[in-house]
Each structure stands twice: as structure tokens, then as C-alpha cells.
Amino acid sequence: MDESSYQNNFKQGLRDGVPIGLGYLSVSFTFGMMAVAAGMPALCAILISMTTLTSAGQFAGLSMIVASAGYLEIALTQLVINIRYSLMSLSLSQKLDRKLKTLPWLGISFGITDEIFAVASTKSGRVGSKYMTGLIAVPYIGWALGTALGALAGSFLPAMVQSALGIAIYGMFIAIIVPAAKKSFPVFLVTAVAVILSCLFRFVPGLNQVSGGFVIIICSVAAAGIGSLCFPKKEELL
Amino acid sequence: MNIPTSQLVLSVAIMAVVTYLTRSLPLTLFRREIKNPYIRAFLEYIPYAVLGAMTLPDIFFSTSSIWSALAGLTVAMILSYREKSLLTVAVAACAVVFVAERFL
Structure with a gap:
């Protein structure tokens, strides 16, 4: 340097x-x-x-x-x-x-x-x-x-x-996700998997007994885990 | 919101301490850069996964009706695809919900 x-x-x-x-x-x-x-x-x-x-x-x-x-x-x-x-x-x-x-x-x-x-x-x-x-x-x-x-x-x-x-916070989240997902297919895939999982946890009987905070943790760790296995980052990350 | 002040303060303290530890602890624990491509990828993807899981399906229950929320979601998606700022997208979504709820 x-x-x-x-x-x-x-x-x-x-x-x-x-x-x-x-x-x-x-x-x-x-x-x-x-x-x-x-x-x-x-x-x-x-x-x-x-x-x-x-x-x-x-x-x-x-x-x-x-x-x-x-x-x-x-x-x-x-x-x-x-x-x-x-x-x-x-x-x-x-x-x-x-x-x-x-x-x-x-x-x-x-x-x-x-x-x-x-x-x-x-x-x-x-x-x-x-x-x-x-x-x-x-x-x-x-x-x-x-x-x-x-x-x-x-x-x-x-x-x-x-x-x-009430919708403002979600508007902001979307404004963070969409441009990133547009530029990077892995980010798109990871977000899609997280969304699908989170919907399953909301609507499938049994799964919907898990409390909100843990649902977010389970969904995001699973989605990012799948993403990192499919698309590891070898080059400079940040 | 009926939450005792003590619970409020403790919750805020937990947020502050955990967030600070994510920033300060790694350097104290490891002195080397993370090279593992899987961990690097995981750390890059996780914020988007969290935000995605928090947004859907919750956004549909954030307003008075699913239909006004759907209108807000649609507008937010279009504007953010055009890379408008966070504030613009959030305000536009609110405005659309506000208008939609007058007509629904």
C-alpha cells in the first residue's frame, strides 16, 4: 500500500x-x-x-x-x-x-x-x-x-x-433489494429463496407457529447459505 | 404500544451492544482478512436475504387492506427498478397507499 x-x-x-x-x-x-x-x-x-x-x-x-x-x-x-x-x-x-x-x-x-x-x-x-x-x-x-x-x-x-x-419501511427495503438484485443474479436468487421460505413460514400450518424473529433468521441463513454454496465469492468482495 | 420502559430500554441496549460487537469484535478475535469464498459470499448475501424475508409477506399486512398494500408494493418495485432513492420509493409507496385507501 x-x-x-x-x-x-x-x-x-x-x-x-x-x-x-x-x-x-x-x-x-x-x-x-x-x-x-x-x-x-x-x-x-x-x-x-x-x-x-x-x-x-x-x-x-x-x-x-x-x-x-x-x-x-x-x-x-x-x-x-x-x-x-x-x-x-x-x-x-x-x-x-x-x-x-x-x-x-x-x-x-x-x-x-x-x-x-x-x-x-x-x-x-x-x-x-x-x-x-x-x-x-x-x-x-x-x-x-x-x-x-x-x-x-x-x-x-x-x-x-x-x-x-406503515408501508414506508417495506418501500425502503425494496429500494435496497431491487437495484442489487438487478445487478447480481446471486443476490436475486438469494432474495427469492428468502421470500419463498418466509411465505411458507407464514402460511403453512405448523410452520406458522414459529415466532417472527426466528423465521427471519432461519430464512435468511438458509437462503444466504444456498447462495454462497452456488455462488462463492473468489474475487475482492467489497 | 404498551411496553414497560424497562423492557424498552433493555431492548435498545441489546440492539446497541450486539451491533457494536459485530463492528468491534472481529478485529480483536482475528487479525487476518477472511479469504474463504463461501464465508465471503454468505456475508455479502445475508443482508438481502434478511430484508427479503422481512418484506414479504409482511408488506401485505402493513396497511388497512391487502389491495392498497399490493398497489404500494407494485409502485415500490417499479421505482426501485429504476433506481430511485430510498426516500423517493418509500414516500411514493405511502402516497399510493394513501390514495388507494380513499378509493377502496
Whole structure:
């Protein structure tokens, strides 16, 4: 790796974080709005955003908490959805300043998201902790602020608008899945298998006794397992 | 939603801790990059599998009627196929449901 292009400027990190922060503002606005529409206190929604900082995981967590799901189900679902961060974390560790100590790493690792990872790992050369702190700061603030604004807006919406918001979360999920499935046949296949399994668990007598959180875990692990056996990834993944 | 504050706080804490561990623990446990193509593929596919399993069939029960949900799903599929942003797709789906429920 090119040691001469070492990037460790806090301000440069802040600048690179602005587009991510703006994107997060709108997604977390939706999260805040939906959380309040589902009956969650606004403060709780903001607390989730400030402590978890992940989109799919938070939306899944929201629907599970509202359904009064068990702690083990919540923990396992978060693990399954967010396990991809482990891969990013490993990959990013090769990219960071070699002299980085454990303590700053533990701070930086809190801020690994799909987008922050993408920006940091496409920088040329190594990146340092100051740059990473700047890069994480703006999206973090955007994520928390958007949640607060969304929760506030959601509190003032009339009931008939709120009932239409129930579909928002699924609209977002579809917007994540479809473009990826369009570009990659394995992703299409994996998603299709997961959907078929999840429908079976919903409608087939006997299978429909399994609780929601576990259904998601079983379906997704089976579908991704089948996908990885059929289409292993030999080339660079991320 | 009638959930005791203690349960709410504990649920949020579990989400935060588990998510943080997925980000921080791997580096502490393994210092090498994952090379196994099956594990790499599995980790790449899993988010889409989770989202797929969460979306269907649940989306059909997310509104007042299956038909308004079907209308929302159709519009969301078309817009996301055209690679519109997350917010655009979500808002359009809501708008279609809102309109559909006025007529159904």
C-alpha cells in the first residue's frame, strides 16, 4: 500500500462526511417518523439512532420492539443483519494506520456503516484516526438529527396519513433489494429463496407457529447459505 | 404500544451492544482478512436475504387492506427498478397507499 498518501486530516474527514450525512438525514427522518407512528416514544427512537447507527438493523429492531419480541430474538436478528459489519471491520483494519492502538480502534469501529466504510476504503493509501473521526462525525449527527426531526413531524401527522406510513419501511427495503438484485443474479436468487421460505413460514400450518424473529433468521441463513454454496465469492468482495 | 420502559430500554441496549460487537469484535478475535469464498459470499448475501424475508409477506399486512398494500408494493418495485432513492420509493409507496385507501 502507498504509505506516501497517508490521510489523517480531521477537516478532510468532515468534508467527505457531508454527502453521507445528508443522505442519512432523509433515511433517519423516515425512521423517526415510523417509530412514532408505531407508538414508540420519540426519545426512544433518538436513543436507538444514537447508540446503534445502522439502518436495516434499526428498522428491524423497531418492528420487533413494537411487537414486544423477546430479547434473544432481538439479539439474534441484530447479529444476522449486522454481521456484514464484521467483514467491513476486518477489511478496514487492513486500511487503517498500522500504529493505531486498540482504544482509538474501539472508537472508530462504532462508526462503521456501509457508506462510511465505502468512502474510507476507497481512499488511496492508509487512513488515520483523525480523518476517520471527522468522517464519522457528520453522518452521526445527521443520523441523530434526522431521527429527532422525523419523530417530531410524525407526532403531528393525522391518523389517516400515519396508516399509509406503515408501508414506508417495506418501500425502503425494496429500494435496497431491487437495484442489487438487478445487478447480481446471486443476490436475486438469494432474495427469492428468502421470500419463498418466509411465505411458507407464514402460511403453512405448523410452520406458522414459529415466532417472527426466528423465521427471519432461519430464512435468511438458509437462503444466504444456498447462495454462497452456488455462488462463492473468489474475487475482492467489497 | 404498551411496553414497560424497562423492557424498552433493555431492548435498545441489546440492539446497541450486539451491533457494536459485530463492528468491534472481529478485529480483536482475528487479525487476518477472511479469504474463504463461501464465508465471503454468505456475508455479502445475508443482508438481502434478511430484508427479503422481512418484506414479504409482511408488506401485505402493513396497511388497512391487502389491495392498497399490493398497489404500494407494485409502485415500490417499479421505482426501485429504476433506481430511485430510498426516500423517493418509500414516500411514493405511502402516497399510493394513501390514495388507494380513499378509493377502496
